[in-house]
Amino acid sequence: MSWLTYAxxxxxxxxxxxxxxxxxxxxxxxxxxxxxxxxxxxxxVTLAKARRDTDETVIHxxxxxxxxxxxxxxxxxxxxxxxxxxxxxxxxxSRRISVAPQERRLIRYQP
Numbered sequence: 792m793s794w795l796t797y798a799x800x801x802x803x804x805x806x807x808x809x810x811x812x813x814x815x816x817x818x819x820x821x822x823x824x825x826x827x828x829x830x831x832x833x834x835x836v837t838l839a840k841a842r843r844d845t846d847e848t849v850i851h852x853x854x855x856x857x858x859x860x861x862x863x864x865x866x867x868x869x870x871x872x873x874x875x876x877x878x879x880x881x882x883x884x885s886r887r888i889s890v891a892p893q894e895r896r897l898i899r900y901q902p
Contacts, residue, residue, distance in 0.1 A: 795877050798870040805863035812856040819852050 824843045828834065843849060 792877060795870070795873045798866065798873045802863070802866045802870045805859070805866045809856070809859045809863045812852070812859045816849070816852045816856050819849055823849055 820843055823846045824839055827842045827846075828839050
């Protein structure tokens with residue numbers, strides 16, 4: 792159960808980090824788009840977005856976001872495995888506890 796609790800806390804931390812990185816990416820993308828917008832008639836939205844997407848800061852933050860997302864998925868899979876194992880263990884213990892009194896009665900009457 793302690794490992795399950797630890798895995799859940801790691802999952803929550805990873806989710807918070809992922810959301811923070813996603814927010815940072817959106818913010819920097821918007822700021823970069825505004826900063827690079829020339830306001831010229833020949834400046835199209837597609838061209839401005841292409842310049843934004845090739846900016847080094849935006850690329851770096853997108854990589855951080857992808858790394859945090861991958862880490863969250865990894866921790867999520869560990870948490871789910873811990874949770875399944877805890878459920879199996881709980882079922883097995885419940886089964887053994889409920890069978891034990893019957894087995895004791897049978898052993899009492901056998902030579």
